[in-house]
């Protein structure tokens with residue numbers, strides 16, 4: 090069997106601690122023991138609560154940050170330390186589309202030059218060839234050469250987002266981590282970009298981690314989906330199973346709240362209570378304060394992520410245990 | 417109907433001779449929620465940035481933006497600055513550009529509260545906490561000490577919402593306010609905006625690509641394409657039975673939760689603003705284009721009561737999706753290979 094493109098074992102990353110002028114800074118356990126594998130050529134969707142650690146997980150997966158605990162392997166080899174030559178060589182094969190396009194672009198450089206930049210960094214091609222490839226990559230996401238000549242602040246939000254996607258694709262990577270790559274695009278361009286990514290996956294075996302709040306887009310592109318809540322995975326399975334038959338109460342709330350035109354009144358599962366505070370993780374199941382079906386056990390005992398025989402895993406005491414489901 | 421709160425008349429914006437907004441007329445009434453949807457780059461953000469005089473000097477802006485009978489485009493800049501964050505709040509599309517990276521959230525919110533609400537000292541601290549609570553940021557008291565880079569994308573987005581409503585505006589212009597939020601928090605923010613509208617009579621302009629959010633939140637919707645409004649009307653009938661082929665195309669591109677199938681993008685690309693096609697700007701991509709579409713650019717005309725469309729073929733039957741365009745070969749894959 091070929092090694093997975095990415096393999097994360099019990100990775101954890103915390104921020105904060107120490108003191109400021111205003112008092113002690115809380116420790117935020119952004120990612121708290123996540124185990125995941127991304128097989129080559131497959132797409133893993135990551136959805137979940139805002140602040141649940143999705144972007145942090147994406148940075149850990151590409152070695153842009155080092156986990157406090159656990160380890161990451163890429164193509165079967167341990168992730169090299171950031172900044173080392175081995176890491177730089179790997180980076181050419183693994184690209185990230187960052188969540189905030191304006192933050193990811195340099196304000197002083199025309200965008201076509203920024204799209205070509207990874208080629209220059211990795212010493213690929215002569216300048217003329219780099220430029221031609223940059224224009225091709227821009228065209229693939231629906232941007233013209235004239236738009237390529239502009240500075241980031243001279244483009245609309247969705248145009249900037251596409252620049253970042255073009256830059257990530259130009260080195261012809263084997264792995265792409267996309268953090269909210271299509272949220273700023275109108276649905277037609279979104280369809281174009283999603284189709285482009287699906288084609289790259291089919292044609293070249295591109296493996297992807299696709300972080301998004303848009304469950305419908307995740308449904309179209311992902312083979313498997315992991316649902317995060319407060320730094321942990323609470324549900325994981327085939328995209329179709331997780332989004333059609335969500336088992337964890339948080340996933341059920343997510344799926345029921347997804348808005349669509351024509352569905353005039355959402356039959357939302359209303360989540361009671363406050364959104365969670367990552368600096369003060371509730372005891373037991375972190376979701377229990379907002380959970381409509383929580384029982385006493387949920388307040389004291391944290392549920393483990395348990396796979397059912399069908400490969401669909403859930404971390405919930407109230408989900409029928411695997412044995413009973415099979416019976 | 418009551419007089420509009422804000423009326424945009426004949427607004428045009430060009431950058432270096434390239435038109436970005438090509439004649440927009442739009443009124444927002446007190447307490448009303450107007451959704452603005454449309455193509456990426458069609459001028460949704462620029463329309464409102466121009467109205468609030470936030471574009472760089474090189475932008476050529478013409479037309480009028482009336483608030484209480486005063487033209488914001490003609491007022492001295494200090495008077496417009498008093499309107500911004502006061503009577504009109506704005507949530508910008510890019511959190512990175514709206515939040516100052518080197519200042520703590522406490523300072524940034526405090527400045528708005530001091531300037532537009534005249535608060536000071538302990539009152540600022542208390543109000544800042546209340547606002548962060550309102551937008552669903554847990555542990556608000558501590559989060560005030562964070563810098564933007566210490567927050568997640570969605571947390572920064574909620575800080576911007578808090579800043580925009582801090583001045584208790586009569587109109588909130590929200591540019592993609594919920595894109596980085598998961599749907600449960602999104603629902604909470606939309607409920608908050610609805611409550612502000614009810615309780616303070618605040619009007620809302622919601623710019624969003626999320627047609628579901630717009631359908632659920634807005635009374636009226638304007639659809640923009642290539643710098644103009646091409647369709648306008650009450651949200652429900654507009655999404656149920658669009659009158660402009662571009663609106664139809666958007667609805668057909670929506671992915672579903674039920675099955676994974678290839679998405680239908682509108683074929684072709686947006687026209688180059690420096691070389692607009694003769695006639696309708698959408699004609700080169702339109703499945704229904706006919707010779708009549710290549711004449712004069714169609715004006716926005718009333719079709720049904722309250723409904724407006726800028727289509728030269730107003731009697732088209734758009735109930736069913738048009739025939740699917742032949743599957744586009746994936747030029748993209750070659751382009752980057």
Ligand SMILES: Nc1ncnc2c1ncn2[C@@H]1O[C@H](COP(=O)(O)OP(=O)(O)OP(=O)(O)O)[C@@H](O)[C@H]1O
Nearest residue numbers: 104119139140141142143144145566567568569570
């Ligand atoms: N550099 C940092 N310093 C301190 N806290 C951080 C830092 N980066 C992230 N965090 C915190 O870690 C948690 C997880 O953040 P992350 O950005 O991974 O969330 P996310 O799931 O991507 O959220 P969103 O959907 O809103 O983008 C959040 O509570 C965030 O405030």
Ligand SMILES: Nc1ncnc2c1ncn2[C@@H]1O[C@H](COP(=O)(O)OP(=O)(O)OP(=O)(O)O)[C@@H](O)[C@H]1O
Nearest residue numbers: 243244245246247431436456457458459460461462
């Ligand atoms: N400062 C600028 N200089 C030159 N062109 C600009 C500038 N700002 C915007 N534009 C152009 O004006 C057009 C309209 O931009 P605008 O930001 O209003 O689009 P939008 O409808 O908000 O799109 P999106 O949905 O992608 O945010 C775009 O083609 C954009 O590239």
Ligand SMILES: [Mg+2]
Nearest residue numbers: 144188568569
């Ligand atoms: Mg994030």
Ligand SMILES: [Mg+2]
Nearest residue numbers: 245246461509
């Ligand atoms: Mg915009």
